[in-house]
Amino acid sequence: METARFGGTPKGGICRLALSDEDKSVRTWFAQTCEALGCTVTYDSMGNQFARRAGTCETLQPIMIGSHLDTQPTGGKFDGILGVLGGVAVLRALHRADVSTRHPIEVVNWTNEEGARFTPPMLASGVFGGAFTQEFARSRPDKNGITLGEALEQTGFVGEEECGKHPASAYFELHIEQGPVLEAEEKTIGVVQGVQAMRWYDVTVTGQDAHAGTTPMTMRSDALWSAARMIDGVHQVAMNHAPDGLSTVGIIECLPASSNVIPGSVHFTVDLRHPSDGTLEIMEKEFYQTLEAIAASCGVEFSISPTWTSDAVHFDPLCVSFVEKSAQNLGYSARKIVSGAGHDAVYVARVVPTAMIFVPCWKGISHNEAESAEPHDVTAGANVLLHAVLQADSE
């Protein structure tokens, strides 16, 4: 995609962490590109970037299109980016065809969607939707201790407008599915009904540093061996709720990290997901019980701190119907689908009528440099986006 020169990796992916130099470059590119299409670009207090194309009836609230331009450390060229570039494509189509809309049309680039540099994900759309306070969001540190607030000030992409005060009448987000369903069923468009529930945790396991060569196996308090058994236990929790339950340990760190020292301390993250809030609640209980049992049998201490909860989301029926009808009118095969990934739409949906459009991606692979999508699917997605926006405009 067009933005891959900002943070492109040798393996064909993108490494563009939120508010990094690469992110700064792509933000400048986005602003210049939209300005060339006659838009005005503004920022809010969380660095969210709004490119506005005027409507004929400026008292009407804008119809928003958006997603994010930040990526995972080994991210792909589509996750988030498609939604913003899809928006730019809509602006370009309207500009070239010299079409006026009643509502202003705005394309938004939300800050720090991935949660890779600053956790949790969707931090700035979360402030917009009222899920997080701006104080909390700005205080989030990256792994070098730089807070999101500090990074925002450094990059200079901070506007006067208080995040969340920006009005909108509807929000549409185009995204690759990031999963295997559409490709397997050979459907071009996913009419997204909502987003599954997800919870994040930090786990700390505390044993005792000891010598690898002199400490009998039965006298050890080995934080890493215990953590290993816990990670297998966390995997089992998802398997207990197959096929919809998911669990992932994405980060692990151990101390003191020396080959001949039994680790006394381990930290790891846990990501649990399920489409049903109720089942996720049960999974959480099983997760706690599993860790308790393993800690007791391995002779270590542990603590779990929940770091993020996002309940299941159900999108606005009218906006969803615009997506469905557009796909139908344009003759694309489509199916209803629930998103496994979180998106900015999750939090925007709290305050603005919202819907999402999915297109298939290669093998369902995402958060991977090999992430890919077919040009005709991407084009179809942008077409549905344009038509859904036009339907919303004519309401």
Place this chain on the structure above:
Amino acid sequence: METARFGGTPKGGICRLALSDEDKSVRTWFAQTCEALGCTVTYDSMGNQFARRAGTCETLQPIMIGSHLDTQPTGGKFDGILGVLGGVAVLRALHRADVSTRHPIEVVNWTNEEGARFTPPMLASGVFGGAFTQEFARSRPDKNGITLGEALEQTGFVGEEECGKHPASAYFELHIEQGPVLEAEEKTIGVVQGVQAMRWYDVTVTGQDAHAGTTPMTMRSDALWSAARMIDGVHQVAMNHAPDGLSTVGIIECLPASSNVIPGSVHFTVDLRHPSDGTLEIMEKEFYQTLEAIAASCGVEFSISPTWTSDAVHFDPLCVSFVEKSAQNLGYSARKIVSGAGHDAVYVARVVPTAMIFVPCWKGISHNEAESAEPHDVTAGANVLLHAVLQADSE
């Protein structure tokens, strides 16, 4: 102990990685202390530090006493340090009592024993004993890519003498046991017969980065979940050879290390030990088979590269008898013991008749800031050291 001001930690331990600023300071202290006792201090090409007290018969090769002053990242005040300070105590006793010995007496501080900054352990005594070439040892990188050779040049502790060319007629090393046996049996002196066999490996597990929220559990190639099962498998290998078999995973790293990305790559270290070379060979086979079976069942690739092998060592019977007799003559309770930890003595024993003296340490805890030993045990150890040296001198 006297050196704790160089790298002392708030928890009462020491962090003094080989050739760090703290290590430089303690080396300077060691040189000045020995010079004040009338010694001459020299360095060899691996930075090993020799403090020599002249003998009456300078044609006789020196009797060496030694160990190391570097520590683990969260190390204690005794591991290694006791052996060097015990040597200084011997020099001081001889100096104060104005006793002459026939042989020169030398106290050695070996560079990078711990293997915490530069792997493998006992790197400089390994070059001394011919186990490693100097080229290999100097090329070993720390985690920031600085090689041991570069660190040696930076610190300036490099002498003209080629490492391994320094003559010696006997070598004695005093050390805390680092294990629980002497304390449990209420023995003051361990007469060390030798050192168990040990092998180190680097393991890399390769799966596929994928999205934590959209990738079905059954379609994952999760390098971290697989590594977790492998770590449990490695633990089991030691349990199969209880009570003497030991296995430890001390370091783990995963990539890309983001909470919502299934890790595509994990690296961990493995340390396997057993007093018998034959049994360690069997443990290694089981370790390879275990990882193969887990990788196959989890759908990941893996590779194992052996990074260090140290066969079982049997010390010199005459030197061991000097230790045994000294303990007996001084009236200390003693027992024969095999060392679970590697020591500089392992490699020095290849070229110089060698023995070791163990004293109990608190709860057998080592490679831990809480490492501790009783003053009367430490004194007993130093006494046995002095007397063993004097016996060797009178042979």
